[in-house]
Each structure stands twice: as C-alpha cells, then as structure tokens.
Amino acid sequence: MIPTSTAHSVVEASAPTKWISGAIVVAYALVTITPLLWIFLTSFKTPADAIAYPPKVFSEASLEGYCNLFTIHTRQTPEFMATLPPPDGYCARIARERDMVIAGPSKTPGRLMNSLVIGFGSTFLAVFLGTLAAYAFSRFRVPIKDDLLFFILSTRFMPPIAVAIPIYLMFRQLGLLDSYLGMILLYTAVNVSLAVWLLKGFIDEIPREYEEAALVDGYTRLQAFWKTVLPQATTGIAATAVFCLIFSWNEYAFAVLLTSGDAQTMPPFIPFIIGEGGQDWPAVAAATTLFVIPILVFTVLLRRQLLRGITFGAVRK
Amino acid sequence: MNASVDTPETTAVRVTSGAARRIRLRGLSDRSIAWLFITPTIALLLAINIFPLIWTIQMSFTNYKANMGWLRIKNVGIANYSDILGDPDLWAGMQTTAHFVFWSILLEVVLGFALALLVNHKFRGHSFWTTVILLPMMLSPAVVGNFWTFLYQPQVGLFNYLVNFFSGIPPSSFQMIGDVQLAPWTIVLVDTWMWTPYVMLICLAGLRSIPDSIYEAAEVDRASAWRTFWSVTLPMVMPFLMLAVLFRAIENFKMFDMVNLLTNGGPGSLTETVSITLKRAAFEKWHTGWSSALAIILFVAVFGAANIYIKVLNKVRQR
Numbered sequence: 007m008i009p010t011s012t013a014h015s016v017v018e019a020s021a022p023t024k025w026i027s028g029a030i031v032v033a034y035a036l037v038t039i040t041p042l043l044w045i046f047l048t049s050f051k052t053p054a055d056a057i058a059y060p061p062k063v064f065s066e067a068s069l070e071g072y073c074n075l076f077t078i079h080t081r082q083t084p085e086f087m088a089t090l091p092p093p094d095g096y097c098a099r100i101a102r103e104r105d106m107v108i109a110g111p112s113k114t115p116g117r118l119m120n121s122l123v124i125g126f127g128s129t130f131l132a133v134f135l136g137t138l139a140a141y142a143f144s145r146f147r148v149p150i151k152d153d154l155l156f157f158i159l160s161t162r163f164m165p166p167i168a169v170a171i172p173i174y175l176m177f178r179q180l181g182l183l184d185s186y187l188g189m190i191l192l193y194t195a196v197n198v199s200l201a202v203w204l205l206k207g208f209i210d211e212i213p214r215e216y217e218e219a220a221l222v223d224g225y226t227r228l229q230a231f232w233k234t235v236l237p238q239a240t241t242g243i244a245a246t247a248v249f250c251l252i253f254s255w256n257e258y259a260f261a262v263l264l265t266s267g268d269a270q271t272m273p274p275f276i277p278f279i280i281g282e283g284g285q286d287w288p289a290v291a292a293a294t295t296l297f298v299i300p301i302l303v304f305t306v307l308l309r310r311q312l313l314r315g316i317t318f319g320a321v322r323k
Numbered sequence: 324m325n326a327s328v329d330t331p332e333t334t335a336v337r338v339t340s341g342a343a344r345r346i347r348l349r350g351l352s353d354r355s356i357a358w359l360f361i362t363p364t365i366a367l368l369l370a371i372n373i374f375p376l377i378w379t380i381q382m383s384f385t386n387y388k389a390n391m392g393w394l395r396i397k398n399v400g401i402a403n404y405s406d407i408l409g410d411p412d413l414w415a416g417m418q419t420t421a422h423f424v425f426w427s428i429l430l431e432v433v434l435g436f437a438l439a440l441l442v443n444h445k446f447r448g449h450s451f452w453t454t455v456i457l458l459p460m461m462l463s464p465a466v467v468g469n470f471w472t473f474l475y476q477p478q479v480g481l482f483n484y485l486v487n488f489f490s491g492i493p494p495s496s497f498q499m500i501g502d503v504q505l506a507p508w509t510i511v512l513v514d515t516w517m518w519t520p521y522v523m524l525i526c527l528a529g530l531r532s533i534p535d536s537i538y539e540a541a542e543v544d545r546a547s548a549w550r551t552f553w554s555v556t557l558p559m560v561m562p563f564l565m566l567a568v569l570f571r572a573i574e575n576f577k578m579f580d581m582v583n584l585l586t587n588g589g590p591g592s593l594t595e596t597v598s599i600t601l602k603r604a605a606f607e608k609w610h611t612g613w614s615s616a617l618a619i620i621l622f623v624a625v626f627g628a629a630n631i632y633i634k635v636l637n638k639v640r641q642r
Binding site for chain 1 (some may be wrong): 351353354356357358359360361363364365367368370371372374375376378379382389434438440441442444445446447448449450452453454455456457458459460461462463464465466469470471473474476478479481484494516519520521524525528563566570573577579580583584598601602605606611614615617618619621622625626628629630632633636637639640
C-alpha cells in the first residue's frame with residue numbers, strides 16, 4: 007500500500023478533531039470521578055464539616071472518621087472525664103474533645119478479615135477448579151462440550167435473590183449459615199463459571215506444540231500440563247484471580263441474606279456504620295475509601311485485561 | 324454435598340503429586356483426565372445451583388413458610404403462579420423494573436458509544452483518561468448505592484448543591500430519593516454513572532475490530548462521513564453493542580444491591596425492582612412457596628435472555 011500523508015488519512019483523526027474529542031472525554035472523566043473524590047475527601051473531614059452547607063471542598067484535615075471506624079466510643083459525664091488520666095494517642099484525644107472515651111475496638115477489623123478470608127478462599131478454589139476444567143475444555147475432545155460450557159456460563163446469570171431462597175434453607179439445614187465455609191463454597195460456585203470461560207480463552211492461546219514436544223520427550227499428559235501449560239498461563243491465571251477476588255470482595259446480595267455476624271463481609275457492614283444521631287458519614291466514607299482503594303489499584307493493573315473479563319474472554323481486543 | 328465436591332478434587336491433587344502414582348498413571352487416558360478435570364466444577368455447580376433450583380421448583384407448588392417449619396406443608400398446585408401473574412402490584416413492580424432497565428440502558432448506550440467514538444480518535448493521554456472513566460464499573464454496587472445516598476442528601480448533599488449551583492433551584496426544594504417524581508430517576512442516574520464505561524469499553528473493542536481498509540475503501544468511493552458512519556461503523560459495531568445491551572439488560576432486570584441500598588425500593592414501593600419484591604416476600608414476609616414461584620418466573624426470563632446473550636457472544640468471538 008502506498009503510504010499517504012496523515013492529513014489525508016481517514017483512519018488518523020485530524021488535530022482539531024483530536025483536541026475536541028480529548029476535551030470532551032476529559033470533561034466526562036472529571037465529572038465521573040467527582041463522586042469518588044468527594045467520598046475520599048469526606049473521609050478526612052470532621053462530622054460537622056462533612057455535612058456543612060455549602061459543601062466544603064477544603065476543610066481542616068482530620069482522621070476522626072478513621073478513628074470512629076476502628077473504635078467504639080461512649081459519652082461520659084464531665085465528672086467522670088475529669089478523673090481520667092490525659093488521653094494517649096490521636097484517636098483518644100479526638101474522642102476526649104467530644105466528651106467521649108474510647109471503649110474498645112469496633113467490629114471493622116473483623117469484617118475486613120472476613121472479606122479477605124472469604125475473598126481469597128473462594129478465589130483460590132475457583133481458579134483451581136477453573137484451570138483444570140478450562141484445560142480439559144481447551145485441549146480434549148469432550149462430549150457435549152458446547153452444552154457443558156453453556157451450562158457453566160448460564161449459572162452466572164441466575165438472579166442471586168432467587169438462588170438465595172433454597173441456599174438459605176440448605177445452609178440452615180447444614181449449619182453453614184453465617185460461616186466461612188458456606189460463603190466460600192457459594193462464591194466459588196459463582197466465580198468458577200467466569201474462571202472456566204476466561205481461562206479457556208487464555209489456554210486456547212498457548213500453542214499446543216509445547217505440550218506435544220513435552221509428550222514426545224516422555225512426559226505424561228499431567229506432567230506436560232504442569233510443566234509447560236501452567237507456567238505459560240500465569241498471566242491469565244493472575245488476571246482471572248483478580249476478577250474473582252473483585253467479585254467476592256464486592257458481593258452484597260448473598261452476604262446480606264446469608265451472614266449476620268461471624269462471617270459478615272464489608273459490603274453489608276458499611277451501610278450500618280452509625281454514630282450518635284444517624285450515619286457517621288466521615289466513618290462511612292473512611293470505610294468506603296479503604297474498601298475501594300484495593301479495587302482501584304487492581305483495576306489500573308488489570309486495565310489491559312478488563313475487556314476480556316467483562317465479556318467472559320470472548321472479546322480480546 | 325461436601326463429599327461430592329471434594330472427592331474428584333482430592334483425586335486430582337493426588338494425581339499430580341506422588342512419584343509412585345505418576346508411573347501408575349502414565350497410562351491414564353486423555354479422556355479420563357478430561358473428566359477428572361471437569362467433574363469437580365460440574366459437581367460444584369450441580370450442588371450449589373441445580374439442586375437448589377430443583378428444590379425451588381418443588382417449593383413453588385406449596386404454601387411453605389420457612390420461618391414456620393412446624394406448619395403442615397400443603398400442595399397448592401399452580402396457585403402461587405396464578406396468584407403472581409394476576410397480582411397488579413407485581414405488574415407495577417415489573418413496570419418499575421422496565422422503566423429502570425429501559426432508561427439506564429438507553430443513556431448508557433448513547434453516552435458509552437459517543438465516548439467510544441471520541442476515545443477512538445486516540446488523542447494524547449487517551450488511555451489514561453479511559454482508565455479514569457472505567458473506575459466506577461469495578462466498584463461494589465452496594466457500596467456505590469450507599470455512598471450515593473450521601474451525595475443525594477437533601478440540603479447538604481453534593482448533588483443538590485451542584486444542581487443549585489448550575490440551575491439556581493434551591494437545594495432544599497427537592498429531594499432526589501424521597502420524591503415520587505424523582506426517585507425512579509435516581510437509580511437510573513447512578514446506574515448510568517456506574518455502567519456507561521462498560522458499554523464504552525465494549526464499543527471501543529468493536530470500533531477497533533473494524534479494519535482500516537474498509538474506511539479507506541469508503542474514502543475511495545467518496546462516501547460522506549455520515550454515510551460511512553451508518554454503512555460501516557454502526558453495522559460493524561452492532562454485534563458488540565448488542566453484547567453490551569443484552570448483558571446490561573439482564574443485570575439490571577435482576578438488579579438488587581445498588582437499588583436496595585440507594586432507595587430500598589422506596590418511597591413506598593416506587594423503585595421496587597422485581598428482585599426487591601422477591602427479597603421482601605422471601606426474607607421479610609417469609610412466603611417461601613410464593614417467592615419460589617416468583618423466583619422460577621425470574622429464572623425463566625433471565626435464562627431466555629442469557630441464551631440469546633451467549634449466542635451473540637459466540638458470534639462476536641468468531642470475528
């Protein structure tokens with residue numbers, strides 16, 4: 007093809023077009039990011055500043071929201087307060103200014119821990135099962151393969167509330183309500199469909215020649231899988247794991263219906279962070295910020311694989 | 324249930340470890356490996372999805388109440404189904420859901436497609452700004468619903484302040500979530516904020532799948548920009564757009580978490596999507612039999628749509 011100058015190219019946009027498109031996209035991006043920035047700012051405000059009108063963009067920085075998120079505090083009489091030794095630490099000093107004392111740690115660390123255990127547990131299981139199944143679907147002639155793959159993906163579309171009715175009864179029968187094991191199994195089942203489809207896409211891209219060479223060298227099929235396919239699929243496995251982790255981390259419907267305390271994760275917990283007289287917005291914002299930051303980091307790391315993730319591996323760019 | 328999940332799994336682990344076994348398994352056929360690798364996944368899905376589904380079907384023909392296990396369970400035939408399909412409240416809920424699905428998807432498609440066209444001009448820094456735009460889509464819908472209640476606070480919320488700033492309408496004169504007129508739009512707005520990037524990303528993939536040569540041919544034929552858009556760009560992006568629309572339609576049809584935390588179906592039952600009706604019936608009123616029947620109706624609707632989605636998915640994959 008004869009190279010043409012960029013001015014006449016139909017594929018490359020002209021400079022003013024680029025400039026205008028850029029301006030519109032940047033404007034949209036700034037609008038879309040405002041709610042997130044606002045929550046981030048709110049987490050560093052005092053409760054009074056958080057609900058000030060007109061809204062304060064820049065206010066005195068305070069960690070009160072984070073203190074309130076991680077501690078329980080109680081209001082005390084001035085007589086009792088007078089007998090106390092001077093406050094130790096930042097949070098205690100803030101509490102003292104509000105005529106309160108810290109009564110102990112809040113439920114937040116436990117809920118964060120639950121989110122981590124259930125998230126990592128279900129991710130590990132889903133990726134483990136998903137890798138095996140995806141390899142089999144990718145490499146072997148499986149009878150009714152298309153039907154099985156369809157069945158696996160279709161489970162992903164079941165409305166969670168509809169599934170939750172029998173699952174609730176089943177878990178009640180088996181003593182799995184509000185337990186790690188129950189939630190991990192449930193999230194594994196939801197994630198495994200995504201894992202199989204995504205990983206099948208990744209494994210399909212690994213040339214079969216490597217395995218065939220290994221088989222010729224006297225490896226068994228399983229050794230070939232372990233030593234040639236797995237190492238080459240690590241990027242795909244890591245991306246899949248992140249998608250599963252984000253799903254489990256974000257999940258709310260099952261968590262709110264099937265857990266209440268011991269195994270409750272962050273999403274059903276955050277809305278119920280309350281202070282004196284209603285929601286303690288800086289504390290809620292602090293919880294939201296801490297909850298959201300890992301997802302934002304992963305999203306940035308994963309941006310090249312996002313398209314695959316949201317289309318079950320079908321669209322690869 | 325545990326046993327059926329664990330057994331094939333542990334076998335698979337044992338197979339990959341232990342030198343002695345490896346030799347014995349040298350003869351393991353590809354076919355047995357295939358089943359060994361697939362069975363655990365299928366078993367888990369049967370235990371967690373299909374068995375409960377069958378149980379739901381069975382319960383949907385009874386008057387079972389899960390919080391009153393001592394009551395004698397009576398078979399009521401198709402009474403639950405006929406009750407649901409003749410229930411005007413439920414049809415009102417369906418209309419609420421339809422309003423939400425229709426408007427959120429319309430806005431997402433218009434905005435998402437427009438953004439994809441603009442981003443596709445590859446201006447400087449386009450990949451950075453694309454990533455910024457994508458962020459809301461990865462968040463937890465529940466957490467999003469929760470913090471938007473803060474933004475929508477009458478009098479002190481940022482949303483009302485900004486509306487006041489740009490239009491002069493007093494911020495305390497309207498409340499987004501509490502108002503009968505505005506509440507249905509609050510969920511549309513938040514959904515659009517969250518999922519426009521999803522449509523954008525898929526449309527962008529569609530735009531990038533169009534070979535340059537087609538545009539060059541259009542240029543040679545002196546097709547106008549408008550004509551090129553209608554005859555080349557749109558038809559080529561259509562399968563991708565369908566993919567995005569179908570997926571969002573299914574997801575929004577069964578939307579629960581964001582709406583539950585943003586409006587909790589209120590005011591009254593004005594923003595009560597079908598999933599919220601189902602939650603109230605199943606876990607607040609404990610009409611287990613009735614809600615099982617509703618769950619089955621939802622399953623059938625979603626399964627039909629998912630079937631179409633997967634067909635489109637396979638079509639796009641062949642590109």
